Amino acid sequence: MRARGRRVALSALPILQCAIAAGLAWYVASDLVGHARPFFAPIAAVISLGLSLTSRLRRVAELVAGVSVGVLVGDLLISQIGSGAWQIVLVVALAMSVAVFADGATLLVAQAGSSAVLVATLLPPGDAGGIDRCVDALIGGLVGVVVAGVIPTDPVRPVQRGARALLDELAAVLACTGDALRVRDPAIALAALERARASQPLIDELRSALRGGHEVATVAPLYRRRRRQLGRYSELAERADYAMRNARVLARRAYQALLDDEPAAPELADALGELSAAVGTLTSELGREGDRERAREPVLDVVRHAVVLSEVWVPGPSEQVIVAQLRSIALDLLQATGLTRTEALTAMRS
Incomplete structure (x- = not known):
């Protein structure tokens, strides 16, 4: 009810x-x-x-x-x-x-x-x-x-709901994959992979909400000023879509590695947990002033930890793929906060 x-x-x-x-x-x-x-x-x-x-x-x-x-x-x-x-x-x-x-x-x-x-x-x-x-x-x-x-509807609120739902699912996929690596359970990795594969309706709903929001902002004078905010959400939606695709690749590789009993450094599970928390920070900052800046630092922390890890550790083939996908997701998240690809890469290198 x-x-x-x-x-x-x-x-x-x-x-x-x-x-x-x-x-x-x-x-x-x-x-x-x-x-x-x-x-x-x-x-x-x-x-x-x-x-x-x-x-x-x-x-x-x-x-x-x-x-x-x-x-x-x-x-x-x-x-x-x-x-x-x-x-x-x-x-x-x-x-x-x-x-x-x-x-x-x-x-x-x-x-x-x-x-x-x-x-x-x-x-x-x-x-x-x-x-x-x-x-x-x-x-x-x-x-x-x-x-x-x-009598217009708020063009941003449905978009915010859709963005939160998609980012929450991305965070859950990353956390679940990290848990699978931590306890070395391929069933948990498979569950993460299935969640990632089932996320397309969330992406479609967000894009639909964005189309409706842009239309309302065009027709309703009261919400004309929201068009810039909707543009930012459009950027976020595109990058979150790419991040989820990379998460699918990551979860699939983790699942296969666990099936084949390949080694996986415990630090990888920690890094995925941190990345999941960084996505949660991005979600919590949606709609707030300065959200773009506040949401970047946790993502960059994950990248720094991955760099430190790579300096003291020689990864195996599956571990290399997982680290590469982790960096790709971090790049997508930084772009979701408004950075260009060049700016995001520069921030990751520094």
């Missing part, structure tokens, strides 16, 4: 946006424009907004285009061949084919088909109702965009 309540709470503002947009779209289409029963205006408003913050402007364009294609194809054909079961088959197939040829977007194709059905069954050929429906769709979509701009 708690998870369900949290889900409702997180969706409260998008739900409010949809409700207000639906009522306002009906009012505009019915009372101001004068259309009789403009049911599609509120439907279009709700579809254009939805609970997802991503691609709202594209949804509006697909909605209006789909309705227009369906009405045009339906009106042209039904006026020539009449209405009936086989006519509906032909009209829907042709309207959806035109929509697929034009773009292929799911919403566009679905609206083309449903609008063609409406023309074939309810609207007389040549009747203004088809054109009115196109106008209603446009009204609903535009009202949805206006409401999204006037």
Whole structure:
């Protein structure tokens, strides 16, 4: 119940946006424009907004285009061949084919088909109702965009949640791999590898949140200043993705080394634990002023310890790979804090 309540709470503002947009779209289409029963205006408003913050402007364009294609194809054909079961088959197939040829977007194709059905069954050929429906769709979509701009959701908060989830998973993978090396248990290393391989949905969710955040910041004047912050999160998302890929390689090599009973210095497990803690520091500093600077030092500490270790120790083949991946992850994390690749490499060498 708690998870369900949290889900409702997180969706409260998008739900409010949809409700207000639906009522306002009906009012505009019915009372101001004068259309009789403009049911599609509120439907279009709700579809254009939805609970997802991503691609709202594209949804509006697909909605209006789909309705227009369906009405045009339906009106042209039904006026020539009449209405009936086989006519509906032909009209829907042709309207959806035109929509697929034009773009292929799911919403566009679905609206083309449903609008063609409406023309074939309810609207007389040549009747203004088809054109009115196109106008209603446009009204609903535009009202949805206006409401999204006037009552905007915070574009950064979903991005922060996604970034925290991804970084937490990265920290867990590194810690789990370190534990596996410490106790020499390949089963633990395999669990770390499986977690790393299963992390792609977290990366996809973060990128989706970023697209939605950029869109909100573009539409809503209140959040225009957040675009720079979103740009920083875009950098972080890209580097965190690379870091997770390197963590997969690291976990796979650790797993194989343990299976083959290859040696692994205890200091490697400690270094992975420190790197996991450094990721945790980066996560805790998200959204704070000066977070980029504060998050770098723990990562550089790991690099320094790895350098000291390499000076007094001759690593085996698997150990060399693990150290190389550890340094690669450290490089990715430093870039996630805003350093360029050159700056990050310079900091690691110093």
